[in-house]
Amino acid sequence: MNLSVKLPGLNLKNPIMPASGCFSFGKEYSQFYDLSELGAVVIKAATLNERLGNPTPRVAETDSGMLNAIGLQNPGVEMIIDQELPYLKKYDVPIIANIAGSSIEEYEQVARAFQRTDGIAAVELNISCPNVKEGGLQFGTNPDVAAEVTRRVKAASNVPVYVKLTPNVTNVVEIAQAVEEAGADGLTMINSLTGMQINLQSRRPLLANKVGGLTGPAIKPVAIRMVYQVYQAVKIPIIGVGGIMTAEDVLEFLLAGASAVQVGTANFQNPMICPELIEQLPACLAKYGFRSVEEAIGKGHQSE
């Protein structure tokens, strides 16, 4: 069965890729399987300079999900290019660089920095970070700001730019259209929902950062809904993410309109999840009457 998918900048052998932040730069999971099996790898968010991230505890478990507030810990874009990418480049797998920042300038600088390496197939613009200059509200919650950062990063990149949308908005379609208009080559959706857990013993939010990002199967229905709605409103391809655990989940995202998917939290429960999904996908597609991945994309919209 043909699992391949062609997206701007990405010739994917199959539609399965680990999500940013859940896979570091790949070395750890390469102890479990050959990374060349993957459709692509999305690396951990890069910022301009090294960041130590938030104090601990940084994760908590919730029913069918988890909260995280890692806080963008990373060694900075230059160290990533010099220390982390060489290992990953040894594999036959497209690398997507997730980039983050606290100002539009920082996003631009990180995008530009990645230009000096030929190891990056695409940039994924993480606009869920708080916009420090504009008082902390996320770049991704205002269509104009989201469009502006997309435009600037697009201009600073020599590879296609996928914009990763936050679900913490009243109207995700409006944001998606704004970034499409601003030149995004594709969308990744969704990032985490903002949540909190309170520790009864200490009587404080469990995470040192108080709030964290809710991910895992708990949020899958929100992700499916948003992919479905946005698919009807934009022309650029969508990479679906949120709660994927099974080949059926992958197909559900494809039907909703995703052209490929990312797997985050499930890696922690099962480090073999990505190769297992790749193995199981053909039988699942066949069971539901599809002969390829591309055939399934958007097929949940038949009544319209």
Next chain:
Amino acid sequence: MNLSVKLPGLNLKNPIMPASGCFSFGKEYSQFYDLSELGAVVIKAATLNERLGNPTPRVAETDSGMLNAIGLQNPGVEMIIDQELPYLKKYDVPIIANIAGSSIEEYEQVARAFQRTDGIAAVELNISCPNVKEGGLQFGTNPDVAAEVTRRVKAASNVPVYVKLTPNVTNVVEIAQAVEEAGADGLTMINSLTGMQINLQSRRPLLANKVGGLTGPAIKPVAIRMVYQVYQAVKIPIIGVGGIMTAEDVLEFLLAGASAVQVGTANFQNPMICPELIEQLPACLAKYGFRSVEEAIGKGHQSE
């Protein structure tokens, strides 16, 4: 242990009440236990006229949650007052009337209709309904519209008005402050997150209505986060709801800032959930060092 809580219009024996839409008008659950044990009962949403609701399927299961698109099926406010309330009034339990509408006028009319019965202790204003006149966007997603409907319902009611907020917004604090300003006596939060499930076999959204409301433990972290944030921004009391399954969950909402809680989806898994929570709450409060419910309210904010 003292479980009682005093809120505008509500003298609660304990902080546990079934959530609107998950308990109909009480008769069914009265086969399992004495409704007088409950802190209060929130009845199913009332609209001006009878509504048949959405086509089926109306519910789907999701990981640690469910989706519903009942579509406000109810016999209309007059029938509710005449046919449903008399049974419920036989119990020693405050009744909260959840009201819904497709226009501000409808909300007003429903609120006014409830004035003719003395069986209602408070109104809960469900502003998660689509605003038909304004093109379908929910009343609860725009602070000005939310404030306006609050003001008008408040004027049309002879009992305190609690406004039930939707979580599907970029900034819930802004909405909460707007309805407080408009005269709300309290807040209920949260209503369901909008989600979707796609049926792989039929290649369509599983719910006939396509989208539905995601509820259950899956959404608890979002609810806790929103209650926590809004507690710091308003002075009126908050009734917490979203994913409650255990006495620990109840305490978590109290610490986040809720003064009482509602239990929705969990009733379907365990019809005895409400009396069980009431029974278990004293031991749970004691275990974590509290001598009453009131003592625990907002105690998760100690560092501020």
Next chain:
Amino acid sequence: MRQLIVPVLEIEEIAKATYQLDLEIEKSLLAQIKPGQFIHIRVNQGSEFMLRRPISVADIDLALNKLTVIFKVFGKGTDVLTHLKTGELIDLLIPLGNGYPIESIEMEHALLVGGGVGVPPLYYLAKSLVEKGIKVTTVIGFQTKDEIFYEQEFAALGEVFVTTDDGSYGTKGYVTDVLQHEELNFDYYFSCGPAPMLKAVKKYLHYFPGYISLEERMGCGIGACYACVVKSADGKDQKKICTDGPVFNATEVMI
């Protein structure tokens, strides 16, 4: 209606992906259960499955304090149920819904028409009818040979016709093909199965009085959530399948 925690007596795969689950339940409660009623099963402890699973009563053995249900593995929840072990406890709401009104019907010969997971409730119905001296003819349909169950059990109670969609056993085709080709005598029909089958049966047998049992995705199972409605025949009203049904007079509802 009650919530009960009861032990599993036995669980056995009786046909392809089809399990018979025997539960121990006190006689006094069993004695109240009518054919066509269902139980609402909690899948497991914990929060992963927030909804129960509605499963029809397939048989009752008063002497052994035994209630039998038969279920097919369809999705995640029924799959988890297959891992139950003898002695394990399971949480039920029981009995739910209205059964077939066999007490109030005068008849001599009943036709039972079932498809797939609609077959189990017909077994307890057949037994109850035969006990009352009523003749029973049964037509049951399955997708394929491996999925057939209870043919012998029904045969012990009266004439049985089996169909398979793929013709791997019995009549090839649908239950309605049997209705068409066999000369069947009966006063009333009783049917349970997937919606398309019920529609076809109702259409085909519209000259006869009959009762059908409907399925719909449920929330509460007890009438509180309005998940499981069906339009009344005149389209003006809505019935709840979990409390007004699952058994309806075929003329009562719009399917």
Next chain:
Amino acid sequence: MRQLIVPVLEIEEIAKATYQLDLEIEKSLLAQIKPGQFIHIRVNQGSEFMLRRPISVADIDLALNKLTVIFKVFGKGTDVLTHLKTGELIDLLIPLGNGYPIESIEMEHALLVGGGVGVPPLYYLAKSLVEKGIKVTTVIGFQTKDEIFYEQEFAALGEVFVTTDDGSYGTKGYVTDVLQHEELNFDYYFSCGPAPMLKAVKKYLHYFPGYISLEERMGCGIGACYACVVKSADGKDQKKICTDGPVFNATEVMI
């Protein structure tokens, strides 16, 4: 590091809410495991628990192909683990982290200081040290008498002091009270337990070289998620407890 699905040999409550879990694992793998390393246990199948639970290796028996862990019921996940039965399969990542570097240390007498769920890894450490001919003195602290475990097992390997917070057994107070009141001779100390205990031990024994084992909430357990960091002693860098630790030289990290 590998993912393994292994059968439970036995599970037993050995102290209040404290369970010993024996797992069957092939000798060749067991032979590689060092004291201080941990395993990452999947709570159950399904999606309710998305995170594994990190539990230290408490003992290894090469002859019996047996790995032992000891865990305390703390929250929902460990509670589910208590329901495991002999023969049931359990999913592990094994072995994780760096153990105590006992191969590379020259010493004659080791002091082991453990509190609560920090005690288990010290047992396999004690056994390994004694096997190498090193003398071992152990100080272990519990909240109350009912929670004490493995006192005899440690006593078989050397001198043991037990403390309880409430004085219901042994010395009343904390492990540091023993350090203060007893004249203990040792070259190196090795400690594992809750953060406040480790802090107190490190402070009290700061003239001595020592190793401590840290705990933090984990995501992946293998170094990929950055959940489990601790600041290096100079505050400039961050170490991952799951891969750089959980055992650190006491001077290496800021606690």
